[in-house]
Amino acid sequence: MSTAIAIIDAFASAPFRGNPAAVCLLEEERDAAWMQQVAAEMNLSETAFLRADGEDGYGLRWFTPTQEVELCGHATLASAHYLWTNGLLSVDREARFHTLSGLLAAAKTEDGIRLDFPAEIAEPVTAPEELIQGLGLIPRFAGCNRMDYLVEVDSEETVRTLRPDFGLLAKADARGIIVTSRGHAGSEPSYDFVSRAFYPASGVNEDPVTGSAHCALAPYWQRRLRKDELSAYQASARGGALRISVRGERVFMTGQAVTVMTGQLWV
Template sequence: MSIPISIVDAFTSVPFRGNPAAVCLLDEVRDEQWMQDVAAEMNLSETAFLQRRDDGSYDLRWFTPTIEVDLCGHATLASAHFLWENQHVALDRIASFHTRSGLLTAERTEEGIRLNLPSEPAQPMKAPEELIQGLGLIPRYVGKNRMDFLVEVDSVQTVQTLKPDYAMLAKVEARGIIVTSKGTGKPGDYDFVSRCFYPASGCDEDPVTGSAHCALAPYWQRRLRQTSFMAYQASPRGGELFIELQNDRVLLSGQAITVVQGQLTGK
């Protein structure tokens, strides 16, 4: 039996930009190894697997080509887009997802799709030597949450020109490394920029990382003393995000566009 699967570019309204995620709608329970094999076959930073519950909400799991992860923003945004576009959820209804990180929701707004995700603040921590060597710099700040290291550097230019040693970063005991800096302060510029590296999770550099902004939002709230942000992830594909921090939740808004629709025929 064939299974619907799409590739959706998230955090962009233009094809071949933002962050691509595969979205697979299951008609029955599948074992973890099968889902991991599909994710390896798709070879994208994330493949999302959806299964409908009786109440109209969905179970949602995320797999990189090598592991299952606890939280993924861009694949959640892609999943909501997939459900609305294919009329599995009415356009005026909120899409609800049961995940390893609790209940997540998505709704359509004038700014695009708005995700409601948990805040994941980082706590200050001494930088491992592998992190220093892998980035090739001395950070202004290093912290860690349950998933990632968060590193502040001195400028937007440093973020943009960084050439990590991925083999060294893969030795860091974390899902990945988020590198960020304050924006330039020029009118119309972004409040902060970032890049995200996940070599230990099967993705050297992630194009646009929703879950990273669950750590970035509370960090920059303390640094900039504001609760809403325009942010840019400065990967080669690039992505723009509008963020609001509300207590222990991060509201993350962005666009999405489907670039591939098909059927998965492998058993």
């Protein structure tokens, strides 16, 4: 029996930009070991596994090449795009996903796909030595939430030119490390803030565009800039732009997606 699968570039308006995710539509239950093998075969930062959950949306799980994760934005955006473009869900209906982080939703808008995610506030901490040495700098701010470290540095240039020691960063007691700064006012286009995100302990040295990282970045920069509406850019090699709204304990992220490949799994 075959299983439908697609590769979709998320937070991208054109192919080969943003963050690619594999989306696998399950017709029957498959165990976590099988999902992990498929994710390792896809070798993308995340592979999403969707399964219809009656009239109440879809079950959704995310796997890196080495482990399951609790929250992933770009593969959720890719999953919603897959449902709408393949006629599995009417474009005027909200996509609802039951996940390890609770109920997540996505809606089609004029600007793209808007994700409704929880805010994941990073509380201030003392930066551990492996973080300082791995990044090669003393952060302006270091915080941590249930998943990641969040580090503010002095400039957009520092974010863009950073060359981390991934072996040292993998030793940090967290899923990953998010590095950010305020955007440079003179750049074109300009953004409120920029970031990069590193997940060597999860088998992904640098993630191209990370929705879940912005669940920490958005409330952080909302407080710093005193703005509820923010523009963001993740400055990886592929790059990706996001429009963000912060509403209480929810973060709304808007981006686009492009399907680059569809096929069948024969395992």
